[in-house]
Amino acid sequence: MLITTYTAAQEATVEVAACGDRGGGGGTREGPTLNYYIEAEEGNINHIHRHGEPGLHILQRAAASDAFHDSAERYPQPQCHPETRTEMLEDLMEWTSGSDNRVLWLHGPAGAGKSAIAQSLCQELEAEGRLGASFFFKCGHPSRGHSRRLFPTIAYQLALLLPELNCAISRVVEENPSILHRSLSTQLWKLILEPCRQSYQSGTFVIAIDGLDECEDHNIQQEILRLTGSAVCDGSLPLRLFVASRPEPHICEMFTDVLKGIHHHPVNIEQSFEDVRRYLLDEFKRIRWEHQATMAAIPGSWPSWEIIDWLVHNSSGYFIYASTIIKFIDDKDFRPPERLQVILGMKKPEFELPFAALDALYTQILCAVPRRPLLLKILAVIAAKIQLSIGYIDQLLELEPGEAQLTLRGLRSVIGVKKEDGSESNDWSPESKIVVHHASFYDFLQDPTRARIFYVGSSSLRTDLCCHILKSLSYSYDNPSLNKHGFVGQ
Numbered sequence: 143m144l145i146t147t148y149t150a151a152q153e154a155t156v157e158v159a160a161c162g163d164r165g166g167g168g169g170t171r172e173g174p175t176l177n178y179y180i181e182a183e184e185g186n187i188n189h190i191h192r193h194g195e196p197g198l199h200i201l202q203r204a205a206a207s208d209a210f211h212d213s214a215e216r217y218p219q220p221q222c223h224p225e226t227r228t229e230m231l232e233d234l235m236e237w238t239s240g241s242d243n244r245v246l247w248l249h250g251p252a253g254a255g256k257s258a259i260a261q262s263l264c265q266e267l268e269a270e271g272r273l274g275a276s277f278f279f280k281c282g283h284p285s286r287g288h289s290r291r292l293f294p295t296i297a298y299q300l301a302l303l304l305p306e307l308n309c310a311i312s313r314v315v316e317e318n319p320s321i322l323h324r325s326l327s328t329q330l331w332k333l334i335l336e337p338c339r340q341s342y343q344s345g346t347f348v349i350a351i352d353g354l355d356e357c358e359d360h361n362i363q364q365e366i367l368r369l370t371g372s373a374v375c376d377g378s379l380p381l382r383l384f385v386a387s388r389p390e391p392h393i394c395e396m397f398t399d400v401l402k403g404i405h406h407h408p409v410n411i412e413q414s415f416e417d418v419r420r421y422l423l424d425e426f427k428r429i430r431w432e433h434q435a436t437m438a439a440i441p442g443s444w445p446s447w448e449i450i451d452w453l454v455h456n457s458s459g460y461f462i463y464a465s466t467i468i469k470f471i472d473d474k475d476f477r478p479p480e481r482l483q484v485i486l487g488m489k490k491p492e493f494e495l496p497f498a499a500l501d502a503l504y505t506q507i508l509c510a511v512p513r514r515p516l517l518l519k520i521l522a523v524i525a526a527k528i529q530l531s532i533g534y535i536d537q538l539l540e541l542e543p544g545e546a547q548l549t550l551r552g553l554r555s556v557i558g559v560k561k562e563d564g565s566e567s568n569d570w571s572p573e574s575k576i577v578v579h580h581a582s583f584y585d586f587l588q589d590p591t592r593a594r595i596f597y598v599g600s601s602s603l604r605t606d607l608c609c610h611i612l613k614s615l616s617y618s619y620d621n622p623s624l625n626k627h628g629f630v631g632q
Contacts, residue, residue: 197315198301198308201333204322205298206285211264211276211350220258223424223461226417227259233409234263238272238348238382243407244374247397248386250411251579252503252555253462256386259411260352263384267348274347274381275299281356281506289362294322296349297333303347310337326362330369335379343380354387355555363387367396371406388555394568413459421461422453425468429478436477445482452486458581462500470496500582501592504556508596511552520546522598522607524557524576525587532559533572538610543572550576556583 208215222231237246250256257278267273275296280286301311314321314332321332349370357363367385374383387393389410397406426445430437437444457463471481483489484496495501511517519539523530530538535546547570550557559574561567567574578584590597 195316197312197319198298200315200319200322201294201298201301201311204291204294206277206291206295208283209277209279209286209291209295210299211261211268211273211278211352213278216278219261220255221265222255222258222262223417223421226420227255227262227414230259230409230411231262231266234259234384235266237407238267238384239346241407244377244381245371245383245385245401245406247406247408248384248411249389249393249408251460251558252388252507253460253500253580254411255461256388256411257352258461260350260384260386264350267350272345272347274303274349276350277352279351279353279356281353287356288358289326289366292351292366293326293329293333297329297337300334300338300347304341304343306341306343307337310341326365327369330373335373338379338381346380346382348382348384349374350384350386352386354385355390355393360390360392364392364396364400367393368400371396371401389568390554391551394554415454415457415459418457418459418461418464419450419454421464422450422468425464425472426450429468429472432472433474433478437479440479444479449482449486456581458579460580462503463580463582466497466500469499470494495592497582497586497592501586504583504586505594505596507553507555511549513549514595516541516545516549518596518598518603519606520549521587521596522603524578525584525598526607527584529575531573531575532570535576536572538614540610547572556580 207213210216211219234246234248237243248256248259260276260278264273264276276299277292277295278286285291297311301308311333314337318332321329324332351366351370354363354366357366370383370385373379374381397408430440430444453464453467467485470485471478473481480489481496484491508517520535523535523538532547532550533543535541536543539546550570556579558577558579559567559570560577561569561574586592587596587598590599
């Protein structure tokens with residue numbers, strides 16, 4: 143067998159050399175400098191390519207390894223705290239193998255813990271050998287913030303996981319390295335779909351994409367959903383698609399309109415006050431143990447149940463607030479009780495702001511919304527906790543119908559709408575009332591040191607809002623025609 147393989151390789155080498163003699167422009171005897179890579183297996187030459195490097199090596203350079211769920215750059219990766227989100231993770235794992243819906247969309251407001259849930263899901267799937275690939279987007283990141291590396295990264299992970307796909311994917315890159323610079327649809331088809339169809343794989347594998355809303359462009363986010371959603375729902379591929387994102391309008395539209403005919407399973411991350419309470423209790427216990435030198439004189443009941451209740455309430459049932467304050471209190475250069483007093487407002491911060499990470503998140507979201515002057519007026523109404531519907535906000539501020547809804551479209555990761563019975567809804571109609579997901583968002587808007595350009599407590603904004611309220615109250619209830627926008631002073 144070895145002799146046969148060697149002979150076949152020799153013959154191929156002779157043929158390659160002969161081809162070189164006919165060329166020009168470099169190399170021995172002015173033949174072209176060609177470097178061919180020969181694959182031989184059991185006496186057969188599989189194929190010869192002229193790039194001299196295995197396709198998998200080329201693909202590795204194009205892949206964003208820092209987007210993997212277990213990449214070193216993302217360390218320490220956010221993941222679910224022990225004994226939290228257990229029911230949701232069980233449901234997700236059941237979907238990976240038991241549901242007819244091949245696409246699952248996990249959505250929730252900013253700071254709800256989507257990435258932590260995605261991370262924990264990937265770890266469980268990897269332990270069972272069912273994680274096909276993962277890609278964690280990050281806004282503004284040189285490799286994780288763009289779509290151009292998405293499909294090469296997924297293809298590379300699939301090739302590493304499944305030997306039967308390794309050769310097929312490698313061959314595609316070897317024969318046409320420019321595939322790495324083609325359109326998203328071409329990359330998906332050539333690097334993933336065709337190799338999967340040509341190779342037999344037993345079992346079902348999950349492709350996990352986290353933070354899709356952090357990809358560089360709304361249109362590209364929609365294109366990724368359209369391509370991947372249609373592909374995995376074909377039925378002939380052993381793949382399922384898990385997508386986690388904020389409920390941004392353009393993504394919601396894809397699932398309700400464009401992908402309407404595709405079987406998908408939307409999962410909303412609901413508030414979990416008990417999970418937050420468990421997390422805080424465990425973390426304060428850990429802090430007390432690790433800060434023994436500065437905690438020796440502190441009563442064992444620290445912090446009190448009243449303080450825990452207050453923190454849980456302020457978290458609104460989401461982990462972003464809880465994890466932010468724990469990180470602040472856990473600073474090894476300070477005494478934890480003093481840092482907690484800063485959180486409680488009993489002491490002014492000497493150096494860093496306790497909610498810097500949370501403030502950066504809110505600022506990033508608000509900066510993406512156009513028409514800032516109008517946005518500030520609407521935020522002033524929301525911060526005043528005036529329970530008005532979206533349509534009434536238009537009327538109160540004397541806006542054209544639909545202006546408030548249009549302005550608030552980009553804020554669905556921090557605010558939502560509710561029906562008359564108080565339950566949350568996806569229907570952003572004029573009759574829907576605004577609900578704020580995070581209680582801390584109110585605090586942010588009303589603190590000039592935190593909100594800065596988005597501070598809504600300025601005298602000009604308050605005066606403007608008061609004038610609008612007084613004007614609305616001056617209208618005759620029986621004659622709403624006096625107000626061209628309708629009566630709002632109820």
